[in-house]
Amino acid sequence: MxxxxxxxxxxxxxYRIAGKLIPWLGGLTLILFLAGLYLGLIVAPPDYQQGExxxxxxxxxxxxxxxxxxxxxxxxxxxxxxxxxxxLADVMASSSAALGAWFTFLALATGSLWGKxxxxxxxxxxARLTSELILLFLYLGYIALVSAIExxxxxxxxxxxxxxxxxVNIPIIHYSVEWWNTLHQGPTVTRLDKPSIHLxxxxxxxxxxxxxxxxxxxxxxxxxxxxxxxxxxxxxxxxELFPDGSLERAxxxxxxxxxxxxxx
Amino acid sequence: MTPRRRRMLWVGLVLAGVSLAAFLxxxxxxxxxxxxxxxxxxxxxxAPRGYPFRVGGLVVQGSVQRQSxxxxxxxxVTDGAASVPVVYTGLLPDLFxxxxxxxxxxxxDGGGIFExxxxxxxxxxxxxxxEVADALKKSGQTLPTNYGDYRK
Numbered sequence: 109m110x111x112x113x114x115x116x117x118x119x120x121x122x123y124r125i126a127g128k129l130i131p132w133l134g135g136l137t138l139i140l141f142l143a144g145l146y147l148g149l150i151v152a153p154p155d156y157q158q159g160e161x162x163x164x165x166x167x168x169x170x171x172x173x174x175x176x177x178x179x180x181x182x183x184x185x186x187x188x189x190x191x192x193x194x195x196l197a198d199v200m201a202s203s204s205a206a207l208g209a210w211f212t213f214l215a216l217a218t219g220s221l222w223g224k225x226x227x228x229x230x231x232x233x234x235a236r237l238t239s240e241l242i243l244l245f246l247y248l249g250y251i252a253l254v255s256a257i258e259x260x261x262x263x264x265x266x267x268x269x270x271x272x273x274x275x276v277n278i279p280i281i282h283y284s285v286e287w288w289n290t291l292h293q294g295p296t297v298t299r300l301d302k303p304s305i306h307l308x309x310x311x312x313x314x315x316x317x318x319x320x321x322x323x324x325x326x327x328x329x330x331x332x333x334x335x336x337x338x339x340x341x342x343x344x345x346x347x348e349l350f351p352d353g354s355l356e357r358a359x360x361x362x363x364x365x366x367x368x369x370x371x372x
Numbered sequence: 373m374t375p376r377r378r379r380m381l382w383v384g385l386v387l388a389g390v391s392l393a394a395f396l397x398x399x400x401x402x403x404x405x406x407x408x409x410x411x412x413x414x415x416x417x418x419a420p421r422g423y424p425f426r427v428g429g430l431v432v433q434g435s436v437q438r439q440s441x442x443x444x445x446x447x448x449v450t451d452g453a454a455s456v457p458v459v460y461t462g463l464l465p466d467l468f469x470x471x472x473x474x475x476x477x478x479x480x481d482g483g484g485i486f487e488x489x490x491x492x493x494x495x496x497x498x499x500x501x502x503e504v505a506d507a508l509k510k511s512g513q514t515l516p517t518n519y520g521d522y523r524k
Contacts, residue, residue: 153501157467162499191379227492228465234407272386276394289406289428291475294521296497305499 117196119336120345126329133326140319148312164222166312170320172215175243176278178208183275186268198264202254203331207324209247235284236292239277246274408475410522415454427456427486428475429522436470451522460488467493473521
């Protein structure tokens with residue numbers, strides 16, 4: 109087990125293992141998406157209060173869950189990167205940020221579209237909505253900070269500290285609807301006492317949540333592979349993988365893209 | 373102490389410090405973070421007088437009175453313990469109905485009536501098909517009256 113993790117942390121093995129995993133994860137994601145959308149949009153009955161409009165939750169709720177999950181995952185990766193100096197943890201964290209930001213945006217946008225007809229307002233400054241908006245700013249701040257620093261290790265350290273400081277926002281988002289009066293409704297699925305959602309609606313929701321989760325892992329591995337190649341472009345194993353020197357040329361282009369250069 | 377342990381301690385301290393700061397800040401701002409006041413709080417005089425605030429609760433069954441010649445609606449919101457009469461002129465959201473949770477913005481006039489300038493519907497966390505809701509009603513069980521959202 110530990111040996112596997114040690115191997116996984118080396119860029120070379122990560123590149124190989126991720127390459128094998130991606131097609132499987134991607135295929136499973138596609139199947140789950142189709143099943144979830146079919147069950148959610150066609151099979152599931154309308155809601156007794158909201159009619160058909162509630163179906164937006166099959167995108168809204170998984171997006172919101174993913175926005176929290178990715179942040180916690182990034183915080184764990186950042187802690188690992190800071191403490192044990194594992195480069196791959198930095199790669200995974202920085203590859204996750206854009207995905208997290210998009211999921212957060214999706215949760216806010218779909219919530220807004222639902223809020224206008226149901227609540228009567230596109231946006232209100234209640235505790236849940238405001239803390240989720242802060243989460244979007246944390247993601248954007250992280251992306252801006254990491255891309256503003258040239259040196260990858262310094263960038264990862266600075267970004268890691270930002271993510272760790274911001275992690276305090278996660279329990280606030282989750283419990284906001286229980287701690288304070290909010291316009292946003294309370295938790296439905298994570299309640300322990302009694303299920304307050306009918307099974308025919310819960311099932312597509314959970315399938316969609318799993319599809320979103322696998323989508324994230326598929327895309328983050330793809331992004332991390334590219335990032336690994338770019339960081340390791342001068343190392344032996346990358347040269348072996350691309351013997352014709354195509355990456356070296358990309359490297360030259362990358363460094364000189366500000367001035368036009370003649371390529372063979 | 374090895375450098376690694378020092379870094380571990382440092383990460384732990386940052387997390388603990390930030391959590392403490394957030395806890396203190398949220399405790400200090402507790403009241404400002406409430407999106408609305410409950411009818412009980414209004415009855416106890418905790419709500420501000422003379423400037424606008426929000427009040428939230430369930431619309432009392434049978435309390436909605438519409439005027440035939442205007443968009444003015446009168447109704448009462450309750451949290452089960454206290455209630456506030458509301459008057460509002462304007463369009464109501466789709467989800468507005470008796471028994472439904474709502475939040476309205478406005479102020480209390482001299483006669484203790486809440487003059488709303490905006491009414492928002494608050495959806496609860498229950499989802500079910502219409503047939504299930506009908507079956508619940510037929511079997512004599514009323515749909516759960518959920519005051520939980522308005523008693524914090």
